[in-house]
Structure formats: C-alpha cells, structure tokens
Amino acid sequence: MKPLIPYLTCATLARTADEGVGIAVVLLAQQRTHSAGIAAAVLAAWMAPHVVAAPAAGALAARVRRPAVFYRGALAGFAVAVGALTLCVGQAPLGVVLGVAVAGGACGPAVTGGLSSVLAELTGEDERARAYGLDAATYNVAGLGGPALVTLVAALAGAGVAGTVLAAAAGAAAVCFPRGVRAIPGERAPKSSGLRALWRIRPLRAVTAGTTLAFVGVGGLTLTAVQLEESRGYPGAGGVLLTVFAGGALAGALAVARRPPRAAPPRIAAYSLLGTGAALAGAAVVEPFAGCAALFAVAGFFDGPLLTATLRIRADHAPAGVRTQVFTLGAGFKITAAATGAALTGVVAGSGPATVLLGIAALQGAAAEVVRRA
Secondary structure, three states: OOOHHHHHHHHHHHHHHHHHHHHHHHHHHHHHOOOHHHHHHHHHHHHHHHHHOHHHHHHHHHHOOOHHHHHHHHHHHHHHHHHHHHHHOOOOOHHHHHHHHHHHHHOHHHHHHHHHHOHHHHOOHHHHHHHHHHHHHHHHHHHHHHHHHHHHHHHHHOHHHHHHHHHHHHHHHHHHOOOOOOOOOOOOOOOOHHHHHHHHOHHHHHHHHHHHHHHHHHOOHHHHHHHHHHHOOOOOOHHHHHHHHHHHHHHHHHHHHHOOOOOOHHHHHHHHHHHHHHHHHHHHHOOOHHHHHHHHHHHHHHHHHHHHHHHHHHHHHOOHHHHHHHHHHHHHHHHHHHHHHHHHHHHHHHHOHHHHHHHHHHHHHHHHHHHHHO
16 A cells, blocks of 8 residues: 555646646636637647647657656646746737647646556556555546635635646645656557557457547536536536536545455446446436436446546556556547537537436447447
C-alpha cells in the first residue's frame, strides 16, 4: 500500500486541477471579457490536444529512459500552463492565450491515462484490482472536487485566485509523483503499435469499443440532466443530478477497491454498463425528483466499477512495450466520443430530455453488448 500513497496523492491533485480548469477559464473569461465566445475558444484549445496528443504522448512516455522525469516534467508543464492561462485570459492577445491553452492541453494525456499506466509498475498482480479501484476513485474525487473548489475559491477570492490554486495543485502533483517508476526493457515501440494492440487484442478491443460508444451518451448527460429538471419544474436542479451521479461513481469505485469482485474485468464492465443504462432509463420515466435523483446515483454507482474494470483490462492485457500508449489512446477515444455526444445532444435536444436520456441509456446497453461480443 505504501507505494500507492504518493501515486494517489499525485493523481488526485493533478486530476482535480484538470477537472477545475474548464470552469476557471469560463469564470475568468466572463469576468474579464464578458465574452462566451472567448471562453468557448479557450476551452476548445485546451481540450483538443487531449485527443490529438494522446498517441504521441503515450509513445514518448514509453520511450524515455527515465519515466519519472517525464511525468514530473509533464505535470510541471501542466502547472505552468494553468498558471499562465490564469494570467493571460482577458489580459493578453487571444492568439497568445490559445497558444498557452494548446500547450497545457498537450500535457493532458499524461494527467489522465498516462498516470494510470504506471500503476502496473507499482503493484503486483494480487493487489492490482484494489489499486485500480482506488485510481478510479481519484477520477471521481477530482470530478466532484475540482469544480467545487473553483466555485468556492472564486466566490471568496475571485476566479484568478481559483486558477492559481489549481496551478499550485498541479505543481504539488509533480512533486508527489512516486519514485521507483522505471523504464521497462524493450519499451521502444513505434507510435502505431498502441493502435495495433487495441485492435488485435480482444479484451482491449472490446473495452475500448464499448466505452467509446458509451461515452457518446455520457457526453450528452450534462445538458440532458439540466433540461430534464427544467421540463419537470425544477430549473437549475440539473447540477444536483450530476452531483449525485458523480457521488455514486465515487462510492462504486471505493466499494470495488475495498472488496474486489471475483468476476473477470470484462464481465464487470459489461454488467456495469447494463446497470448504468437501466438506471438512466428509469430516471427518464420516473416523475418525482427524489426518485430521479436516486436513480442517477445508482447509475453513477455502476460507473465506478466500469472505470476500475477498464483500467484493469488495459493493465492486464496491454503488452509492456505499448502499455502507456494503450492508456493514453483509450482516454483520448473517450474524450473524443464525449465531445461528439455533446454535439449530437444539441442537435436532438428538441425531442425532449426524457427521450434523449432514454437514448443515452440505450447506448449504455449497446456498449455492454459490444464489450461482450467484440
């Protein structure tokens, strides 16, 4: 357990900063420029490299002789970019701001999938299930804590201070990165090898295809949750639904970490997707707010084991030479799918939030079938 403490500290700090950046940028843009267009442009510049840079980042992390130096450097660069972005938004020419955002976003794959890939080097086979359950929990803690931290600090001291706090958290993550992570002999694969492994190795292909499809639906959940409550007479309550979903996911991840299921990870992934889909379908048809919120919490609870199983499958089946690439590519595909889903949700929003939520639920069921059959 001792080697995991610095890793979990590092991952929680880094991912909290990553989750909070989007809200900080929006608040800064509103405060300094009063322009939603500038906020959207900066956010797009920050997110795009998460997808585009994933293969290169994974390949580079796999090829360096001293991985700890690489990850500390990536996290330090991430921290500097967040700090610079905090200073630049609304103060510097837009081209400079976008350049800083692109540079910071290029460090994103190291913060998400890249960090998760090093757990396999810090743990043995017998403790891997618990380790990835705890790693999944860091994503959920960050998903809850990052936005909440920014909102609270911005309300008390301003958006600029909130951005500075996020930069400090990312810097602290660089300091906390665990020692003992070493290069694996033979880990010199070309950039394309991670894609080849994702396609040729059945468990990797199945979980990547399934979770990518699922995230097309998950990407539209934010807008749909807000619209669902507005349609039922609870304007602004969409934030509550998303919060209980994230809280349920944290509870699910911690439950798996405490008592790992005996079932194989692919089966856990499939059942988790089915559970999430069934709960969201129920939330689409249940009228009382309390019942709807409870079902969102149940849906989130199943999402916790899904992430744990996904991380475990990547760690167990990715060849050592391309493990980091597999993690970063998998995260990149999910981000791309979520962005696509958000755009599609805007197109079909006119059909009503309950109908859209049923569609999101159906995608989770289809994803479960993909995991089972791919």
